[in-house]
Amino acid sequence: MTHDLRLPIDESTARSLRVGDVAYVSGTVFTARDLAHRRLLEAHAQGQRLPFDATGLALYHCGPVVRPVDGGWHVLSAGPTTSARMEPFEPRFLRAFHPRLVIGKGGMGHGTQAALAQEGAAYAHFPGGAGAVAARHIVRVRAVHGLEEWGMTEAVWILDVDRFGPLLITMDSAGGDLYSDRRADVARNLEVVRGRIR
Amino acid sequence: MTRQSIEAALANALRQAVTHLPTDVSRALERARAEETSSLAAGQLDILLENVATARRAGVPLCQDTGLLLFYVDAGARSPWLGTLRSCIGSAVAQATTDVPLRPNTVDPLTGVSAVDNLGRGMPWIRWDLVDGDDVVISILPKGGGSDAASRLVILPCDAGPALIAGAVIDHVAACEGKACPPMVIGLGIGGPAEGALSLAARALLRDLGSRHPDPNTAALEDEILDLANRTGVGAAGLGGAATCLDVHVEAACRHPACFPLGIVISCWAERRARVVVHADGSAEVVAP
Numbered sequence: 455m456t457h458d459l460r461l462p463i464d465e466s467t468a469r470s471l472r473v474g475d476v477a478y479v480s481g482t483v484f485t486a487r488d489l490a491h492r493r494l495l496e497a498h499a500q501g502q503r504l505p506f507d508a509t510g511l512a513l514y515h516c517g518p519v520v521r522p523v524d525g526g527w528h529v530l531s532a533g534p535t536t537s538a539r540m541e542p543f544e545p546r547f548l549r550a551f552h553p554r555l556v557i558g559k560g561g562m563g564h565g566t567q568a569a570l571a572q573e574g575a576a577y578a579h580f581p582g583g584a585g586a587v588a589a590r591h592i593v594r595v596r597a598v599h600g601l602e603e604w605g606m607t608e609a610v611w612i613l614d615v616d617r618f619g620p621l622l623i624t625m626d627s628a629g630g631d632l633y634s635d636r637r638a639d640v641a642r643n644l645e646v647v648r649g650r651i652r
Numbered sequence: 653m654t655r656q657s658i659e660a661a662l663a664n665a666l667r668q669a670v671t672h673l674p675t676d677v678s679r680a681l682e683r684a685r686a687e688e689t690s691s692l693a694a695g696q697l698d699i700l701l702e703n704v705a706t707a708r709r710a711g712v713p714l715c716q717d718t719g720l721l722l723f724y725v726d727a728g729a730r731s732p733w734l735g736t737l738r739s740c741i742g743s744a745v746a747q748a749t750t751d752v753p754l755r756p757n758t759v760d761p762l763t764g765v766s767a768v769d770n771l772g773r774g775m776p777w778i779r780w781d782l783v784d785g786d787d788v789v790i791s792i793l794p795k796g797g798g799s800d801a802a803s804r805l806v807i808l809p810c811d812a813g814p815a816l817i818a819g820a821v822i823d824h825v826a827a828c829e830g831k832a833c834p835p836m837v838i839g840l841g842i843g844g845p846a847e848g849a850l851s852l853a854a855r856a857l858l859r860d861l862g863s864r865h866p867d868p869n870t871a872a873l874e875d876e877i878l879d880l881a882n883r884t885g886v887g888a889a890g891l892g893g894a895a896t897c898l899d900v901h902v903e904a905a906c907r908h909p910a911c912f913p914l915g916i917v918i919s920c921w922a923e924r925r926a927r928v929v930v931h932a933d934g935s936a937e938v939v940a941p
Contacts, residue, residue, distance in 0.1 A: 516716065517716060517717070517755065518716050518755075519712075519713050519716045519718065519753060519754070519755045521753055530712040530713060530753070531707070531712050531713040531714070531715060531716040531718075532716050533703075533715055533716050533717075535717070535797075535798065536798045536801070536831050538831060559798075559830060559833070559889065560798075560829065560830040560831045560890060561829075561830065561890070579889065579891070580699075581696045581699050581700055581703075581833075581888070581889045582715075582798060582830075582833035582889065582920065583700065583703065583714065583715040583717075583796075583833050583920055583921060583922045584699050584700060584702075584703040584715075585703070585707075585712075585713060585714060585715045585716040585717075586703050586706040586707035586710060586712050586713070586714050587699060587702055587703040587706050588716075589712065589716075590706065604766075605756055605766040605768070606755060606756055607755055607756065607757065607766065608766075620695070620699075622692075622891070624891075632891065633829065633830075633890070636829070636885070636886075636887075636890065636891065636892050637829065639885050639892060640826050640829075640884055640885050640886055641826075643883060643884050643885040644822070644823070644826050644884060646883070647822055647880050647883045647884055648819060648822070650880065650883070651815050651818050651819055651822075651876075651880065652814070652815060652876070
């Protein structure tokens with residue numbers, strides 16, 4: 455099934471996304487890598503509010519290449535980074551800030567899977583390295599947080615995107631996980647492959 | 653005057669490296685797409701090929717991770733530029749970081765502070781080999797972090813042979829799943845001291861895809877591991893299918909009888925390379941990678 459999503463999305467929309475579905479997203483996406491996850495959660499634990507409302511938005515695991523252009527910013531390349539690095543933070547992050555979509559590459563672990571089910575959210579894959587194609591869908595940089603302190607890569611970029619995709623839903627709120635299916639396939643294949651080694 | 657021409661050629665090469673995927677790599681991706689039977693994986697490979705064309709046309713980095721910039725120098729012993737090159741490379745890195753632009757990717761490992769110019773402690777990363785002659789050939793490898801994090805040093809049992817080597821590599825490829833951005837290129841360094849195994853593996857990534865080691869036994873091992881890797885079903889982006897690995901390159905050196913190191917250095921599908929030749933008269937040109 456193919457979804458055209460206009461962010462922010464509500465819980466029932468997020469729960470309707472299933473592994474194998476394709477999504478194109480428009481609206482607001484925010485980036486956060488390991489450092490931003492850690493810092494935003496620390497601020498949250500101290501009772502501080504986020505400088506933006508993440509509810510229903512897409513959290514994008516990405517550190518873009520950005521160029522300054524007359525008072526604003528132009529994103530040149532913005533593919534996903536390896537999501538597994540954010541696993542130690544993601545369950546708490548989802549419960550604290552309520553994004554409904556996580557976009558990244560490579561998939562995540564059991565903690566995130568449980569949080570997706572509990573909160574009503576999904577994980578979407580975009581191929582790693584496809585930074586130039588992804589950037590074509592970014593129409594505007596709304597804001598950036600933490601740029602001075604954390605640098606371009608780790609800053610939180612708030613981006614307006616237009617039909618960003620095709621994103622493949624690879625983990626859903628019903629416990630679906632394409633990565634664990636593939637892991638089982640690869641384990642079976644490995645038995646055969648080892649037998650071929652001369 | 654000539655120092656400027658060396659820096660300009662290096663800065664141009666850095667731009668080319670991150671915006672233009674070498675032809676041998678894009679051809680390998682096209683071949684993988686043509687042979688792919690999984691429709692899910694074919695869709696992923698289509699996006700990668702579209703991305704390669706988009707980056708080339710727009711002159712923008714094809715991946716936002718423009719890498720840690722690695723320089724492998726075959727330095728002609730009679731070149732008059734040997735003492736100047738480190739500072740030329742540093743200047744070119746800073747210039748390309750602003751002009752291309754490149755993502756600032758050098759983080760001090762102890763303070764956590766990121767440099768704005770891709771320099772900082774230990775950078776630029778340069779490996780020197782002295783060769784005969786008065787030309788200097790500088791090979792540039794922008795090394796993405798996701799695939800470099802999948803690199804390994806394995807110490808094999810001392811009675812290991814090709815079968816154990818192949819097994820260790822295949823187990824590692826399977827364990828990496830989609831994290832190293834397959835279809836990957838695998839550089840293997842077999843033997844040498846432990847630090848040499850990883851150096852040999854990284855050097856192996858500089859070879860053209862499709863090339864084979866001149867030693868027939870080593871070439872046969874490259875073919876065998878490539879075939880096995882593509883039977884694991886990891887597939888493009890780790891989503892399954894036949895395209896797990898674009899190529900395997902092996903370099904080897906003698907080891908100690910009591911230590912059998914195997915260095916595995918993985919490149920993502922975007923195996924970006926560029927090459928500059930600096931002549932004795934100070935003229936410098938970007939050549940095919």
